Amino acid sequence: xxxxxxxxxxxxxxxxxxxxxxxxxxxxxxxxxxxxxxxxxxxxxxxxxxxxxxxxxxxxxxxxxxxxxxxxxxxxxxxxxxxxxxxxxxxxxxxxxxxxxxxxxxxxxxxxxxxxxx
Amino acid sequence: xxxxxxxxxxxxxxxxxxxxxxxxxxxxxxxxxxxxxxxxxxxxxxxxxxxxxxxxxxxxxxxxxxxxxxxxxxxxxxxxxxxxxxxxxxxxxxxxxxxxxxxxxxxxxxxxxx
Numbered sequence: 119x120x121x122x123x124x125x126x127x128x129x130x131x132x133x134x135x136x137x138x139x140x141x142x143x144x145x146x147x148x149x150x151x152x153x154x155x156x157x158x159x160x161x162x163x164x165x166x167x168x169x170x171x172x173x174x175x176x177x178x179x180x181x182x183x184x185x186x187x188x189x190x191x192x193x194x195x196x197x198x199x200x201x202x203x204x205x206x207x208x209x210x211x212x213x214x215x216x217x218x219x220x221x222x223x224x225x226x227x228x229x230x231x232x233x234x235x236x
Numbered sequence: 237x238x239x240x241x242x243x244x245x246x247x248x249x250x251x252x253x254x255x256x257x258x259x260x261x262x263x264x265x266x267x268x269x270x271x272x273x274x275x276x277x278x279x280x281x282x283x284x285x286x287x288x289x290x291x292x293x294x295x296x297x298x299x300x301x302x303x304x305x306x307x308x309x310x311x312x313x314x315x316x317x318x319x320x321x322x323x324x325x326x327x328x329x330x331x332x333x334x335x336x337x338x339x340x341x342x343x344x345x346x347x348x349x350x
Binding site (some may be wrong): 119161174209211225226227228229230233 | 278
């Protein structure tokens with residue numbers, strides 16, 4: 119498998135513009151996670167999906183952020199309008215649901231999208 | 237609720253020296269514990285994980301970690317550091333209860349000098 123695929127790898131945009139980040143999880147995985155990494159706050163979980171359904175979006179910073187998962191092989195994270203403080207590396211990760219008593223699931227991370235908002 | 241504390245944002249060692257990265261966790265249920273490594277400009281990669289089986293866990297690249305319930309610790313070690321080990325290391329905790337999210341520590345940057 120190619121692993122988790124994210125695009126674009128780098129995005130530079132101007133304040134106020136809409137930004138869309140894309141993620142293709144590992145085939146067969148039924149959990150998908152979006153994280154944000156900054157020097158100040160470290161790695162933060164923004165939202166995660168199970169079987170394409172958003173389960174917990176409490177980490178989404180504000181209404182400017184939205185995420186969708188229209189099918190099992192694709193997810194987007196959108197920021198509209200973008201602000202300089204949104205500059206960060208955004209990671210997508212996927213995992214398999216674990217069965218009670220079996221091995222805990224491992225999250226597999228994509229290479230990330232480095233977003234710079236000017 | 238669960239949390240992870242990584243002691244030391246930066247650790248410096250010489251090539252060939254012992255590597256010790258510290259991680260303490262807090263969890264209200266039996267935890268699952270993970271160590272991930274992040275090389276520059278890359279995503280996180282799993283090094284090893286503890287899932288309530290053997291308390292000493294061996295991972296990739298010669299790393300290992302020992303789960304100590306009495307100390308609520310899961311420290312990462314490697315007997316002899318290599319230059320290629322220079323990276324950021326993250327400890328994470330999850331629980332086998334319902335949806336399994338990971339709570340990450342702040343990370344420890346490992347610097348290896350010749």
